[in-house]
Amino acid sequence: KTKADGFYEKNPAREIPIKQMMGKAPTENSKGVRLVNLPQVRDIMNEEYEKMLAGDLTAQQALDNVVSRGNAAIKEAMGN
Structure with a gap:
């Protein structure tokens, strides 16, 4: 494109x-890394890490959220 x-x-x-x-x-x-929406995935990571650092999530919860939200964003970007 x-x-x-x-x-x-x-x-x-x-x-x-x-x-x-x-x-x-x-x-x-x-x-x-050749990820079409790397900036979006990076934003997801930062959002979840900020929640962890604020004490709203455990480290495991933040990482699990990064995986699920990141995978969903990648699938959407790839048209799946």
Whole structure:
């Protein structure tokens, strides 16, 4: 979608690292998170951790919430 929207035509330097990472087989040093909605999942994590630090949830409850909310957000982003 980003490419189709013309983002890289306006910002060609932003495509260079993507081409470098995607142009060859992954190695131990190049494998990483490729999550379409990483900012949303990160927000979910932060929200749940804040609840834990405020004493509203145990650590286990916060982690369980991150897993369930994060998985739901990923499924939604992937169209499942």
